[in-house]
Amino acid sequence: MFVLPIIYEILKRAQDWRLLDDIARELGTPPESLMRYIEEGRARGVLYVDRRVVESFILTEEGQRRVAEGLPEYRLLKSAVCEGGRCVIDLSQPEVEIALANLAKIGIRPKGRVLEIDEETYKKALAIVEERQRFLTALDSAPREILQEFLRRKLVKRVEKTQIFIKAAVPIDAVRPAEVKTALTSEDITSGRWRDYILKPFDLSIEPPEYPAPVPHFFNEFLNYVREVMVGLGFEEVRGPILEVEFWNFDALFQAQDHPAREIHDTFYVEWDGPVEQPPAELMEAVKKVHEEKWQYKWDPKKALNLVLRTQTTATTIRALAERGDGEYKVFTIGRVFRPEKLDPKHSMEFHQLDGIVVGPGLTFKHLLGQLEQIAKALGMDRVKFRPAYFPFTSPSVEVYAEHPKLGWVEFGGAGIFRPEVTEPLGVRKSRVLAWGWGLDRIAMIILGIDDIRELFTKDLEKLQEYYSRWVKYRRNIGSRGIRYTI
Numbered sequence: 096m097f098v099l100p101i102i103y104e105i106l107k108r109a110q111d112w113r114l115l116d117d118i119a120r121e122l123g124t125p126p127e128s129l130m131r132y133i134e135e136g137r138a139r140g141v142l143y144v145d146r147r148v149v150e151s152f153i154l155t156e157e158g159q160r161r162v163a164e165g166l167p168e169y170r171l172l173k174s175a176v177c178e179g180g181r182c183v184i185d186l187s188q189p190e191v192e193i194a195l196a197n198l199a200k201i202g203i204r205p206k207g208r209v210l211e212i213d214e215e216t217y218k219k220a221l222a223i224v225e226e227r228q229r230f231l232t233a234l235d236s237a238p239r240e241i242l243q244e245f246l247r248r249k250l251v252k253r254v255e256k257t258q259i260f261i262k263a264a265v266p267i268d269a270v271r272p273a274e275v276k277t278a279l280t281s282e283d284i285t286s287g288r289w290r291d292y293i294l295k296p297f298d299l300s301i302e303p304p305e306y307p308a309p310v311p312h313f314f315n316e317f318l319n320y321v322r323e324v325m326v327g328l329g330f331e332e333v334r335g336p337i338l339e340v341e342f343w344n345f346d347a348l349f350q351a352q353d354h355p356a357r358e359i360h361d362t363f364y365v366e367w368d369g370p371v372e373q374p375p376a377e378l379m380e381a382v383k384k385v386h387e388e389k390w391q392y393k394w395d396p397k398k399a400l401n402l403v404l405r406t407q408t409t410a411t412t413i414r415a416l417a418e419r420g421d422g423e424y425k426v427f428t429i430g431r432v433f434r435p436e437k438l439d440p441k442h443s444m445e446f447h448q449l450d451g452i453v454v455g456p457g458l459t460f461k462h463l464l465g466q467l468e469q470i471a472k473a474l475g476m477d478r479v480k481f482r483p484a485y486f487p488f489t490s491p492s493v494e495v496y497a498e499h500p501k502l503g504w505v506e507f508g509g510a511g512i513f514r515p516e517v518t519e520p521l522g523v524r525k526s527r528v529l530a531w532g533w534g535l536d537r538i539a540m541i542i543l544g545i546d547d548i549r550e551l552f553t554k555d556l557e558k559l560q561e562y563y564s565r566w567v568k569y570r571r572n573i574g575s576r577g578i579r580y581t582i
């Protein structure tokens with residue numbers, strides 16, 4: 096069995112019953128600091144613990160004073176002047192009454208104003224008194240009658256003390272000291288060495304240190320600004336779940352169930368056997384029909400109800416479209432999305448998107464580009480480029496790029512007009528739907544000149560300050576910039 100190294104040290108010394116205080120002294124630690132290990136050893140069944148209440152004596156304040164100054168009778172005897180076999184003590188001294196009362200008990204009494212005794216008697220008396228003085232500093236070894244006397248004189252008081260005795264419950268070769276770990280490496284796990292470690296449990300009751308946020312978080316400020324811009328342009332905000340059914344994340348967007356983006360490497364699938372929110376039955380039916388007709392495969396309603404971490408906030412705008420149907424309106428959503436990407440300066444498995452739709456009859460591709468231009472301008476992006484692209488749910492489709500001061504042209508989102516295969520099952524027939532999804536992390540990197548996506552989540556206070564001041568400067572300049580774009 097593996098035990099903490101300190102417990103091992105204790106067990107080694109406690110093969111027989113031992114007083115904890117003695118072991119603590121050997122280990123050079125105060126006994127109190129061993130208590131939690133004693134408890135742990137007991138809980139793990141490697142240690143017996145026996146508590147005994149014993150009486151013990153400690154000095155009173157008076158007792159402490161007498162240790163420092165000497166007992167009155169001791170001081171009196173020490174002031175003797177001995178000559179020619181006789182010892183004489185002057186009695187005009189402080190506390191002489193107490194001293195004499197105690198000397199009387201050992202048969203020494205004055206005659207008149209001086210105390211005069213033969214040297215032999217003096218030496219005997221001094222020996223008795225010296226011993227008493229010594230026992231005052233060694234109460235543990237003092238004989239009973241001396242303690243009684245100290246008690247009577249209120250030099251000591253009786254207290255009860257718990258003594259802890261311990262004894263190993265296992266032979267020492269049945270245990271081995273183990274390393275204590277607060278974190279495991281992948282090496283620890285693959286080699287199986289983790290079995291030999293003792294894992295320190297997290298104590299969730301401990302308050303974390305307070306985060307002295309010197310400035311608001313620039314990325315939060317940026318997200319709020321994007322929200323303001325969208326509302327300012329006449330869009331209404333909608334929200335949707337992060338834990339989404341495949342139906343809204345993929346099926347309603349005409350992404351075939353065998354589309355590569357739905358394979359495990361691109362999506363975090365969530366295991367869940369409980370109930371999920373059911374999309375309307377006639378909608379499921381309509382989506383099934385269009386998938387089977389156009390993509391030529393057997394659509395599986397069960398698969399559509401699997402849970403995923405949403406991979407795109409288009410899942411949320413398509414919900415809004417299904418709810419509101421035909422008409423004239425503009426909605427947007429801002430939220431987190433998740434994809435199993437390899438973390439690098441431009442990719443993270445968790446990022447933020449701004450998705451928007453503009454719904455209305457007679458909308459065209461030009462309207463879309465105009466709308467995107469307007470938003471890009473409001474966010475202060477100098478130049479954007481559009482490139483033809485493919486998304487299963489839009490046609491025509493574009494990718495949108497902007498120039499990063501260091502990384503060059505960076506793609507930050509997609510856009511297009513929803514295909515009839517997307518809109519018709521939702522009952523949207525008279526209107527066309529302009530749609531886009533932009534990566535907000537990338538946009539923040541572009542406008543603030545940050546060249547690694549991980550920096551958006553830095554904990555370095557100086558950097559947070561630096562990025563915040565860049566953001567403040569940037570915001571001040573937005574509006575005085577123009578936008579040029581090429582198609």
Ligand SMILES: N[C@@H](Cc1ccccc1)C(=O)O
Nearest residue numbers: 407409509510511530531532
């Ligand atoms: N959802 C797409 C972006 C997009 C949204 C809407 C229309 C076209 C493209 C993505 O995440 O890549």
